[in-house]
Amino acid sequence: MNEESLVSVLREQVERLYRMDFYKNKLDQARIRPSDIRSMEDFRKVPFTHSPEFIEELLKEPSNCSLYSEDVTRVNFSPSGSQLYPVYQTNADIKRMNEVSARSFEAAGVKKSDLCAVTFGYHLFIAGIFYQTQLEYYGAKVIPLGPGESERARKIINHYRVSVLISNPTFAMKLAAADGIPSVRILFVGGEPFTSVDGYADRVRATFGRDLTIIDSYGMAACSPLARSCRYGTGLHVMDDFVFAEVIDPETGENVPYGEKGELVITHLYKEAAPLLRYRTGDLTIMERKECKCGRDITLPKGVFGRTDEMLKVKGVKFWPSQVGTILSTFPECSNRYRVVVSCRKGVDVLELVVEGSNAMRDRIDELSVRLKQETLIAFNTITVVPNLEQGPIMVDKRKGNQDISFI
Ligand SMILES: [Zn+2]
Numbered sequence: 001m002n003e004e005s006l007v008s009v010l011r012e013q014v015e016r017l018y019r020m021d022f023y024k025n026k027l028d029q030a031r032i033r034p035s036d037i038r039s040m041e042d043f044r045k046v047p048f049t050h051s052p053e054f055i056e057e058l059l060k061e062p063s064n065c066s067l068y069s070e071d072v073t074r075v076n077f078s079p080s081g082s083q084l085y086p087v088y089q090t091n092a093d094i095k096r097m098n099e100v101s102a103r104s105f106e107a108a109g110v111k112k113s114d115l116c117a118v119t120f121g122y123h124l125f126i127a128g129i130f131y132q133t134q135l136e137y138y139g140a141k142v143i144p145l146g147p148g149e150s151e152r153a154r155k156i157i158n159h160y161r162v163s164v165l166i167s168n169p170t171f172a173m174k175l176a177a178a179d180g181i182p183s184v185r186i187l188f189v190g191g192e193p194f195t196s197v198d199g200y201a202d203r204v205r206a207t208f209g210r211d212l213t214i215i216d217s218y219g220m221a222a223c224s225p226l227a228r229s230c231r232y233g234t235g236l237h238v239m240d241d242f243v244f245a246e247v248i249d250p251e252t253g254e255n256v257p258y259g260e261k262g263e264l265v266i267t268h269l270y271k272e273a274a275p276l277l278r279y280r281t282g283d284l285t286i287m288e289r290k291e292c293k294c295g296r297d298i299t300l301p302k303g304v305f306g307r308t309d310e311m312l313k314v315k316g317v318k319f320w321p322s323q324v325g326t327i328l329s330t331f332p333e334c335s336n337r338y339r340v341v342v343s344c345r346k347g348v349d350v351l352e353l354v355v356e357g358s359n360a361m362r363d364r365i366d367e368l369s370v371r372l373k374q375e376t377l378i379a380f381n382t383i384t385v386v387p388n389l390e391q392g393p394i395m396v397d398k399r400k401g402n403q404d405i406s407f408i
Contacts (some may be wrong), residue, residue, distance in 0.1 A: 001240065003040060009269050010244060011037040014046065017277055021066040022057045026277075044246075044255060048265065049279045051080075054222070058085045058274060067274040076126040078221030087126055087221045088273035096270055097130075098137035100225065100242040105138045107230035107237075107294035108186060108215045112139040116164040117157055119145050119171055120191065126221050127191065131166050140164070150174050157181050168192050169200065173207045180209040186231075190217040195229065195236060195303035199330045218303055223266055223276055227303075230294040235301035237292065243268055245298065246278070247287045250308040251318075258289050261318075263308040264300075282309050284320055310406070312397065314342055315349045317378050321395040324353065327371050333361035334385070337392030344399045352382045356389040 001009070015034040017023040027033070030047045037043050054067075062068040071090040078087055089097070110116070116135050120127035122144055135142045143162065145153050154175050157165065161183035165172060168191040175181055187204070194200050194216045201214050218236050219226040226243060227236035238245045247262040248255055256262040264285045268275040284306035291297045306320035313319065321340050328334055334357030341352040353372070355361065362385045373379050397404040 006244065007037065007040055007043065010043050010267065011035070013267070013269055013275070014043075014277065016272070017275060022054075023066075023277055046278050048253065049277050051280070051282065054276075054279065055080050055083075055085045058088075059083065069273050072273050074129075076129070076221065077124045078126065084124070086274075090272045093271050093273055094133065096242065097225065098134050100239045101134035101228075102138045103241075104215075104225065104228045104230070104237075104239070105135070105140070107296070108188070108228075109213055109231045110135075110138065110140055110164055110186060114163045114186075115141045115143065115160060116166060117143040117145045117153070117162045119147055119153060119165070119167040119175075121147050126224060130224055131188070147171070154178065154181060158183065164188065166190075169194055169204055173204060176204075176208045180207070184208070184212060186213045186215065188215045188217065190219075193303070193305070193326060193329075195300075196305035196326055197329050198327075216303060218300070220281065222274065222279070223268065226266065227300055230292060230296065232293050234290075234292045235288070235299040236303050237294070237296035238287070238298040238300065240296070240298050241269070243276075245287060247285060248280075250280075250311060258287055261286050264304065280308075282307050284308050284323075310395070312342065312395075314351055314378055317376075319351075319376055319378055321393070323376055324372065325393050327368070327375055328355060330371075331357070331361060331364060331368065333358050333364060335389075337389040339389060339392055339394050339396065341396045342399060349399070350381045351378060352384070353380050354384045354386060354389065356387070356392065357385045358387075361385045 011034060014037055018027060018034050026047050032046060057065055057067055068088055072088045073091050074089040074094060076087040077084040118128055118131045122128035132142055132144055158181060163183055164186045165184045166188040169189045172187055204214060205211055213231050215229050216236055217225060217228045223243060225239055227238045229236045244267040246255055246265040248265050250263040264281045264283045266276050266279045266281055283304035285300045285304045286302060288299050288301055289297055305326050306322045310322060311318055311320055324338060324340055328338060334355045337356040339354040343350045365383050369380060369383055395406050
């Protein structure tokens with residue numbers, strides 16, 4: 001879609017959203033009328049939607065919720081703290097979701113003759129039924145396996161020669177551990193960080209004992225699908241016929257250029273029920289524009305790799321502590337317990353890392369140090385490996401005179 005068409009699609013969507021009190025109030029406060037949106041620059045003046053206000057509106061009973069409509073046909077739920085908020089879809093929303101997904105199944109190499117098995121949950125939450133509906137629409141054959149019961153799942157997969165497995169990567173490896181479930185040709189993963197974890201795909205292929213196609217997906221309950229990789233392995237392509245994605249500096253709210261790190265912001269192009277408008281996902285990513293052989297060109301090469309709300313400034317550089325966990329997960333010699341400590345000595349920030357790990361991890365400290373510097377752009381002053389850590393992962397910021405401890 002060229003920029004002119006995109007602006008016109010966005011303007012039409014904002015016109016629809018203006019009929020919902022939730023968005024009308026936000027736009028009125030910002031003194032923006034839908035008809036004012038005539039360029040991308042105009043669209044960037046539209047206020048952001050933040051997760052707490054969006055969920056607060058969704059938690060209202062349907063008759064008082066302006067994001068609900070009489071056309072809603074499917075209601076899933078998603079957890080937020082101790083509450084469950086509804087995820088509304090109309091028939092038109094489901095149809096469009098199926099259409100964009102069909103394009104991604106084709107790009108993944110799924111054929112109509114494939115027998116697929118979905119191991120995500122089907123009760124309440126979105127993932128299981130979401131894949132089931134999309135694959136049925138595509139015309140493939142689908143077994144709603146659901147989660148758990150790995151022995152029974154493995155028997156069904158082997159007996160019926162399931163060729164496409166949809167699962168979180170941990171469960172897929174559990175299923176493949178005994179015999180590599182030889183009939184599986186394509187694995188769709190989701191529900192856990194995958195593309196952002198260096199070496200994870202190699203570990204999964206090693207467990208399966210062959211070079212199977214692995215397709216990663218990224219989405220949120222309020223917006224699925226959002227991005228999915230293809231069989232060419234170039235990263236997660238934004239489904240730009242379904243959503244408009246922006247990357248912003250989380251501090252200033254300004255858009256950052258392609259290739260620069262920032263927070264992913266999402267706008268639904270056509271969604272009718274509970275649509276998102278400049279929704280701040282809180283997820284940290286890098287977006288690039290480069291044509292892939294599958295035809296998509298807007299890509300998150302490393303998926304998402306951290307939360308922006310945990311951002312700190314260390315040595316003048318933006319630092320996301322959870323990036324440390326992502327890097328550590330590629331070192332099997334350490335656990336997921338670690339402690340990051342920032343302090344200030346003589347006006348200079350000092351960044352220290354303590355990791356729970358084995359003796360073998362001590363031999364890899366230099367390698368870890370290089371990786372941390374590459375990925376976070378900050379040099380850690382010390383890295384210590386200890387056999388046991390009581391708590392973790394935690395972040396301790398000692399710079400404000402007290403000890404600000406937060407769980408990562
Ligand atoms: Zn591609």
